[in-house]
Amino acid sequence: MENYEYIIEVTDATVRFNMSTERLDNLKEYFIKLMNGQLMFQEFLALKQVDLKVKKGEAWGIIGTNGSGKSTLLKLICGILKPYKGNVAIRGTIAPLIELGAGFDSELTARENIFLNGAVLGHSERFMKEKFDEIVDFAELRDFLDMPIKNYSSGMAARLGFSIATVVQPDILIVDEVLSVGDYAFQQKCEARMHGMLEKGTTLLYVSHSIESVRSLCNKAMWLDKGNVRMHGDVMEVSQKYMESF
Amino acid sequence: MGKMIARLNGFYCYRHLLKQLVQKDIKLKYRRSFLGYLWSILNPLLTMAIMVAVFSNIFRGDIQNFPVYLIVGQTLFNFMVEATNMALGSITENAALLKKTYVPKYIFTMARVTSSLVNMIFSLGAMLFVFIVCGVNWNIFMLFIPVIILQVYLFSLGLGLFLAQSTVFFRDIRHLYSAFTMAWMYLTPIFYPITMLPDWLRTSVIMFNPMYGYIQQFRMIVMDGQMPGGKMILIGFSVGLFWMLVGTWSFLKTQNKFILYI
Numbered sequence: 001m002e003n004y005e006y007i008i009e010v011t012d013a014t015v016r017f018n019m020s021t022e023r024l025d026n027l028k029e030y031f032i033k034l035m036n037g038q039l040m041f042q043e044f045l046a047l048k049q050v051d052l053k054v055k056k057g058e059a060w061g062i063i064g065t066n067g068s069g070k071s072t073l074l075k076l077i078c079g080i081l082k083p084y085k086g087n088v089a090i091r092g093t094i095a096p097l098i099e100l101g102a103g104f105d106s107e108l109t110a111r112e113n114i115f116l117n118g119a120v121l122g123h124s125e126r127f128m129k130e131k132f133d134e135i136v137d138f139a140e141l142r143d144f145l146d147m148p149i150k151n152y153s154s155g156m157a158a159r160l161g162f163s164i165a166t167v168v169q170p171d172i173l174i175v176d177e178v179l180s181v182g183d184y185a186f187q188q189k190c191e192a193r194m195h196g197m198l199e200k201g202t203t204l205l206y207v208s209h210s211i212e213s214v215r216s217l218c219n220k221a222m223w224l225d226k227g228n229v230r231m232h233g234d235v236m237e238v239s240q241k242y243m244e245s246f
Numbered sequence: 247m248g249k250m251i252a253r254l255n256g257f258y259c260y261r262h263l264l265k266q267l268v269q270k271d272i273k274l275k276y277r278r279s280f281l282g283y284l285w286s287i288l289n290p291l292l293t294m295a296i297m298v299a300v301f302s303n304i305f306r307g308d309i310q311n312f313p314v315y316l317i318v319g320q321t322l323f324n325f326m327v328e329a330t331n332m333a334l335g336s337i338t339e340n341a342a343l344l345k346k347t348y349v350p351k352y353i354f355t356m357a358r359v360t361s362s363l364v365n366m367i368f369s370l371g372a373m374l375f376v377f378i379v380c381g382v383n384w385n386i387f388m389l390f391i392p393v394i395i396l397q398v399y400l401f402s403l404g405l406g407l408f409l410a411q412s413t414v415f416f417r418d419i420r421h422l423y424s425a426f427t428m429a430w431m432y433l434t435p436i437f438y439p440i441t442m443l444p445d446w447l448r449t450s451v452i453m454f455n456p457m458y459g460y461i462q463q464f465r466m467i468v469m470d471g472q473m474p475g476g477k478m479i480l481i482g483f484s485v486g487l488f489w490m491l492v493g494t495w496s497f498l499k500t501q502n503k504f505i506l507y508i
Contacts, residue, residue: 017506028418079348082502098346107274116270119263120347 004091007172007203008054008077013086015047015072015227046072048227049086054220056092056171059204061214061235063242064224070207073224074098074176077205092171092203095121097162097178106150110141110160113149117164131167138163138189154181162190169200176207191217211239260353267357271332272364286368291375294320301437308439311469317376318468319436319461321369322394326402326457327427329362333406334423337414341508351501352494355410359403366395377468387467390474394463397482401456404489407497414500414507434458456485 047069054060062070075081076088078096103120104113114135118128136142139159149157158181166173179190194217198204208214214221214235221238223230231238276282294317302312309315336355337344344351413419433447434457440448451458459482463474 075345080345081505094348096347103343103347105270105274107277108270112270112273116266119260119266120343120349122259122262124262125265 005055006053006089007056007091008052008205009087009089010050010052010073010077011087011089013047013050013076013083013088014045015069015076015081016084017044017046045084046227047076047224050224050227050229052222052232054203054205056203057198057201058220059198059206059218061218061221061239062205062207062224063209063211063214063221063239064230067226068224069227070224071098071176072227074174074205074207077172078174090172094172094174095165095168095170096174097165098174098176099178104149104157104161107148109146109148110152111145113160114164117161118167121165123168135160135163135167138193140186155183155186158182159186166193166197169197169202172203172205173197174205177209180208180210187213211243215239256350257353260350263349263353264357264360267354268361268364271358271361275365283368286365287371287375290317290321290324290369290372294372294376297437305438305442308441311380311382313376314380314382314469315465316437317373318464319434321366321373322398322461322464323431323434323436323457324369325362325366325395326398327431328365329359329399329402330406330409331423331427332358332362333402334409334413334420336406337410337504338417338508344508345505351504352407352497355407355497356403359399359406362402363395363399382468383471385467385471387471387473390467391464393479394460394467394482397463397479397486398457398460400483400486401460401489404486404491404493407493408489411497411500411504414504430455430457434461436461456482459485 050069050073052060052073062073064070072081074096075098076083077090078094078098079088079090080098103117105116108116114132115125115128118131119125123131136145139156139162141156141160144152144156152160158178162179162182173194175194179187182190191213194204194206198217204217206214206217218235220233221235222232223238223242231241276285279285281288294313297316297320298313301316305312333355336358337351340354343349344354409419409423433451434455435443435451440451440458443451459478463478463482466472466474
């Protein structure tokens with residue numbers, strides 16, 4: 001096993017989207033456009049030459065205004081998006097919490113969704129059976145287990161999603177502004193669990209608009225602005241500058 | 247080669263997801279219906295009964311044991327149509343999941359084709375019922391039936407992968423394909439004998455409609471008590487594998503762009 005210095009290495013990454021102003025999803029339009037030589041997409045760069053190097057055990061907060069590319073960066077690291085240019089290297093297991101309940105099917109009950117979401121994260125049914133009680137107890141949802149997820153409130157779904165994703169200790173935990181829907185007590189509980197994981201050596205990437213919680217969890221921070229890195233380094237310095245920019 | 251091994255390894259890691267997705271499809275299909283899974287058997291029986299009532303007067307002289315002839319063709323063809331139609335929407339309809347978690351995308355297509363397979367295996371119950379009622383002679387070659395089903399599965403999965411990725415870029419495919427399957431059904435001897443077709447059409451159906459070959463293999467075993475010829479089986483597998491190649495190749499080539507279009 002080679003010993004790499006960085007667990008996450010994003011080098012010079014650019015992510016390009018086609019702006020959906022002219023969506024060509026039918027054949028007729030496509031051919032008309034093709035004939036007229038108008039088959040061009042309005043390009044939009046969600047991230048521009050972003051570098052991020054994270055060492056094992058570090059906790060990075062990613063801050064920036066809406067639409068600055070925070071979620072895009074996390075999706076890039078999870079492997080959901082591929083960079084248009086540049087490289088992304090990940091050396092470890094990832095537990096992604098990009099919008100909780102992403103792996104839920106709204107028609108299925110909570111009980112069935114625990115197994116489905118577990119499988120999305122790569123866990124076997126047997127493993128999920130062993131951990132079932134732990135998940136339900138952490139989420140405090142035992143009374144609602146056989147209710148379809150479509151009847152859950154967003155806070156309840158967030159509870160369930162968080163407890164499933166954090167049932168194993170991942171090498172990298174990615175949390176994208178998902179806890180804001182939970183109540184105060186649950187947010188505290190989640191932060192405590194994340195602190196516990198950090199102590200055991202998990203690397204954290206954390207997106208939040210609450211500068212307070214970024215400061216309490218993270219030791220490093222990156223400030224994104226319209227796809228560019230404005231600043232990165234110590235969490236206090238970066239968040240200070242970020243707050244001053246308003 | 248290394249890439250290939252990494253892919254197979256990735257598939258192995260996500261086999262639990264495949265199982266969960268198939269279970270989900272089957273559970274949700276009949277949830278809250280009173281008769282539940284029984285519909286998988288009742289539905290083909292009802293369709294068959296109607297078709298027998300409609301067509302048995304027209305083709306009475308040409309086909310012996312018409313209900314058996316019909317249900318074999320109907321079961322295999324419906325499996326292919328259901329599997330490919332489900333596969334077609336597998337990427338666009340799972341957009342929510344694909345945008346937020348990383349999972350190999352073909353798992354969704356594969357899960358849908360596989361849940362159609364499970365569904366079809368239930369409906370073999372209906373077929374069995376018809377065989378018993380119509381007094382089909384049991385024979386050793388019937389053990390070959392799973393191999394025929396495997397050929398149809400490969401063919402449907404390949405075609406399904408191809409359709410799934412094209413639908414991401416052109417949503418029109420869904421509507422086009424439903425008209426296409428309609429024509430396809432009439433060009434497959436499901437409820438009429440192939441001898442009824444004019445010569446030129448008959449040769450084209452034999453040449454270009456793989457479903458004819460699969461159904462024919464099945465009927466030879468059940469109705470004539472004969473093992474299908476080696477050439478027929480070889481062609482059946484070749485067509486299946488050819489579509490698997492086309493499907494996989496087109497899917498892998500375009501899959502990184504899916505996220506921008508769903």
